[in-house]
Amino acid sequence: MDKFVKFTGIVAAIDRPNIDTDAIIPKQYLKSIKRTGFGVNLFDDWRYLDPGEPGQDHSKRRLNPKFVLNREPCSRAQILLARENFACGSSREHAVWALLDFGIRVVIAPSFADIFYNNAFKNGLLPIALGNAPVEQLFAEYKKSEDYRLSIDLEQQVVSNAHGVEIPFEIDESRKYCLMHGLDDIGLTMQHADEIRAFEQAYYERMPWLQ
């Protein structure tokens, strides 16, 4: 996993609450057995005017010119701004892989669905939950600007705009640590392998029916 460093990126906004995982990556693309290549199908139903199937040449499809990710400069966005309950629905990690594969590294919303929130960290995507008021403010600024950019500083835990306005955000220390160091969860847990074994021994003595 790549280390997460401070960066400034283009923002794309989708002004809708409850954007679900089916919208982020429609189910026909879940048939892949790989982790990469989902970017062209991110928001597929909204992005293209014709239906898509896996394996087809998506560059030949008709783009919906109204959809934000088809517009310059948002087609190069690294930050996505959305409304509450972002990525509700299924547990598909493909939603995170699709966002990352497209180039999105940060999603800002008032709230996130739990499973997505977890999945995001595991892949180095940073979900930032801000209050309704700051999100409203970002939307207002975004709508006024042709090329809206934000800076994300994970270490300091702030989102800032070009005018120096800074909005702090919360994140778990352990998650921050893993993101900043590009650490893999399994490796971390394996450091406690002896503890897990000791736990198991007592556990199965007490509950032999689980053995």
Add this chain to the structure above:
Amino acid sequence: MAGKTLYDKIWDLHQVRRDDDGTVLLYIDRHLVHEVTSPQAFEGLEIAQRPLWRKRSILAVPDHNVPTTGLEYGITDPVARLQVDTLNQNCDKYELTEFKMGDVRQGIVHVIGPEQGATLPGMTVVCGDSHTSTHGAFAALAFGIGTSEVEHVMATQCLIQKKSKNMRVTVAGPVAEGITAKDIVLHIIGVIGTAGGTGCTIEFAGEAINNLSMEGRMTVCNMTIEAGARAGLIACDQTTLDYVKGRPFAPRGEIWDRAVDFWSDLHTDADAVFDREVVIDADDIAPQVTWGTSPEMVCSVTGRVPDPALESDPIKAGGMQNALDYMGLAANTAFDQVRLDKIFIGSCTNSRIEDLRAAAAVVRGRKVADTIKQAMVVPGSGLVKQQAEDEGLDQVFIDAGFEWREPGCSMCLGMNADRLEPGERCASTSNRNFEGRQGQGGRTHLVSPAMAAAAAIAGHFVDVRNI
């Protein structure tokens, strides 16, 4: 000190270690695996050369994109076939228990786990699928995980977790005649909203819940995720024990007795305190129909499609209007004016034997309306199918004009060939009515099996209590 909730008890049992910031290493008892969310996890293990920690905790089954008709031809879609083949190869290679296609025990992962006794009270159960919440019906802490976590559990038998908040939804009093578990849970979601349980584990309690069969409890817990909570729980009682006893993976003899003794504590203590409590009056629950593109957009079949103009919150009103536009519905339409194209009875919410019995009871001796293009019943597992056939239910459905299919997820998410065409309207017993869920442009109304069956006969929605 205040007593513990059921969630507290199961959580504490499984805590391997706890860091100062509250991060817990949680031990996992049962890991259910299917073809869609596992290949990248197996790939990850292989790349890192990591062995599986506890193979016997895993039960694998292909379900999401198995065909439900023409099984003799195998899977014709090459991409879907590759996923199923990959699961088979991985299970063979690591010597994991898998119910392959053609095995009578194959079916939807959340149907077969309980059916086999692989889900037991007090367990932690995970699966790379959000509807893992289903298994909470057994007083098991069960939740969906992503593929990275699937890999993490395979490698370490643990998950890195933080505890959720405790929430209790009490459905007080008995429900009226003709009201099913599906109506109860849809009504709950209508009341608390799709984000009502975010960050919580919801325990369902109260007379209406206690009166439910295990099938009904699974329906309720299944849709907990639609209320924003990762896990739903129902206390262990005699109904639970009667269901589990004698199933293939369940303990026997003296160990069974010890287990039962242990499980008798799997309920919330009388003096436990919840972070959030919601009480719902069972009397308020009528048969439910969703009208929009989120499960919280639901109302009684006796009501009318709501009017965004009457909603004071402009964001909500906009969301309602978007949903009505997508659904092709006008505000204030009565539900018996809503004509349907397709009927789907199946999915991990409602494809168990009791669901099929309820639907068959409505259908018996009647015919599917001419205006319905397709009506299908997809049993949740090979064993459910067999049981239904032993009871003659297949014939009841076939005589009425339904298709009788092989087990799988089918039109619940339309990953196989079973799907809606753009603009088609479907009464479905599944759990999600998101845009495009059952096929691009398809319009889904979530209902109970009895309501779906009644709609098939009438060609439009009707109050099942009136037929």
